[in-house]
Every structure is written in C-alpha cells, then in structure tokens.
C-alpha cells in the first residue's frame with residue numbers, strides 16, 4: 224500500500240467529501256470529476272510546455288515532434304533564465320523565457336495535485352474493497368468496461384463514467400449494457416447486436432444528440448400557431464421583464480451626451496450590470512493618474528457611470544418582478560455574478576470591487 228489512509232476528518236478536507244462513508248455513486252461522481260480535472264490539467268500543461276519549447280527556440284520536426292524533449296527544454300529554460308539573472312545572457316532573453324517557464328511550473332503543479340487526488344481516490348476505492356463500475360468508451364459504438372485498464376482499450380481511449388451503475392451487481396450492468404458489454408470485462412455477457420441486445424447506456428454526447436433529435440421531432444409535429452406560442456414562451460423566458468418588453472433608458476447628460484440603453488434579455492441585464500460597475504471601479508482605481516488632457520474625458524465617463532448606477536435599481540426591480548424575488552435579492556445576485564466574473568477575468572478590478580449601497584433597492 225503506497226498511501227496510508229488515516230481515518231480522520233482531514234480526509235474530508237483533502238477530497239471534499241468523506242471517502243470512507245460515501246456510497247459508490249457519490250464516491251464515483253467525485254472520482255469522475257477528479258479524472259476530468261486531471262485530463263484538463265494535462266492538456267493545459269501540454270500547451271504550456273509547447274509554448275516553452277517555442278520560447279527557447281525549439282521547432283517541430285516533420286512528424287510533429289519537437290526537436291528537444293520536454294526535460295531538455297525545461298533544463299534549457301532554467302539555464303537561460305539563470306544566465307540572464309547573472310547578466311551572462313541578455314535581459315531580453317530572460318524576459319522571453321521567464322514567464323513561460325513560470326507558467327509551465329505552475330501547470331506541472333496543477334497536474335501533480337490532480338494526479339494525487341485521482342491516485343488517492345483510487346487507493347480509497349481499493350481499501351474499501353471496491354465495487355462494480357461501468358465505463359463506456361466515448362466513441363461511436365464504444366463498449367462498456369468494468370475498469371479503464373481493460374486490455375482491449377488503449378491508453379488514449381476516452382471513457383464516460385456510468386456512475387449511476389457504480390455498486391450495481393454485474394447482472395444489472397451486463398443487462399443494461401446490452402450489446403455494448405465488453406466480453407473481456409464481463410465474461411458472462413452474451414453476444415448480440417443493437418437489435419437483439421439493446422443498450423441502456425449512452426455517452427453524454429449520444430444523450431445530447433438524442434435529446435436534440437427528440438426536440439426536432441416534437442417541433443415538427445406542432446401546428447404553426449403552437450410554434451408561434453412556443454417561440455413567444457421561449458422569448459419570454461429569456462426576457463429581462465415579466466411582460467417580455469425591453470427596458471429602455473434615456474438620460475440627457477449635458478456635456479457627456481445622451482445615454483441610451485435597451486435591455487431586452489436577462490443576459491443583457493447581467494452584462495450591463497457588470498459593465499457599469501466595472502466602469503465605476505475603474506474610474507475610482509485610476510483617479511490618481513489624471514492628466515490635464517484626460518480631465519474632460521474622465522468627467523464624461525464619470526457622468527455616464529453615475530447614470531448607469533441610477534439605472535441599476537430599475538433593472539433589479541424588473542428582474543425581481545419576473546422572478547418573484549426582491550430587488551435587493553436581485554442586486555446581490557448580480558453583484559456576486561459581477562464579482563465572480565471580475566475575479567476570473569480582471570483580478571485587479573476585483574480587488575477594488577465595491578457594490579452600490581442598498582438604499583435604492585429596498586421598496587417601501
């Protein structure tokens with residue numbers, strides 16, 4: 224046994240759930256998420272490594288392989304940065320390589336962490352004695368296997384976890400897999416085809432295209448009037464207001480011109496919210512670097528940002544009416560969305576994030 228699985232509450236911290244007591248389905252949903260995370264970390268690491276190869280001047284040979292190995296590339300990058308730090312190579316060289324090297328080291332850490340999670344969960348699975356699992360190969364007519372290490376699969380094979388079958392007895396899995404059951408993994412599986420042994424197991428892609436097909440078919444059966452009604456319903460569901468009509472704003476800001484705004488959908492409302500708050504924060508953040516030339520422009524920007532702030536309570540009220548919530552709840556929800564988006568895309572803005580006061584949102 225490589226990893227000692229100490230019984231303690233820190234296991235919950237490590238994996239985000241209790242690996243000792245979770246039922247097979249819940250356990251495997253986490254294991255599947257961990258496997259996906261690892262695959263994503265690996266592919267990101269691969270593209271970071273490729274960028275590093277380019278940064279040190281490596282090029283791809285016919286056949287698509289890099290001239291140097293990844294190890295040689297990392298070593299060369301470290302050496303260049305060391306030389307640049309010591310003044311023995313140009314600072315331009317150091318600057319070109321330093322960031323890709325840092326990025327690659329970070330993505331390596333991500334891969335290592337994700338790998339630890341996957342291995343830890345696999346170890347916990349083993350220590351608990353394991354249970355039946357079903358994996359469906361994610362290509363057309365893929366088979367269902369009991370593990371991802373079936374001898375009939377290749378290392379590059381992609382699997383969809385059939386987590387709803389985790390812990391099920393083999394008979395159920397074989398029955399529901401139908402013609403897709405791998406006879407190496409499930410020796411009891413009968414031989415047949417999609418007609419004689421129909422399957423109940425489908426990949427997420429197959430399910431999505433089945434759903435699309437079903438929707439198309441049901442749409443085709445509708446009368447023109449029903450189609451119009453359906454379209455109206457769909458439009459109403461997306462609209463920013465309960466009656467589906469757009470919110471229109473118009474305010475004369477004097478020197479700064481007329482601010483006109485049309486918000487038709489909830490998406491528009493969210494976008495307007497984050498843009499408006501982003502502008503306000505940015506103006507505040509850059510208040511220190513005003514130059515004589517920028518004064519007039521900033522005044523206009525400020526007038527527009529202030530006008531947008533005055534429109535926000537109306538937006539929140541419209542959404543509240545539609546959702547049956549309160550304007551304050553909508554305000555807080557949109558503020559949270561905005562903050563999350565900034566943290567993802569503009570961390571510098573997120574650090575200065577400040578929501579409007581709540582006074583205008585409390586209706587009496």
Ligand SMILES: [Zn+2]
Nearest residue numbers: 368373405408
């Ligand atoms: Zn198999």
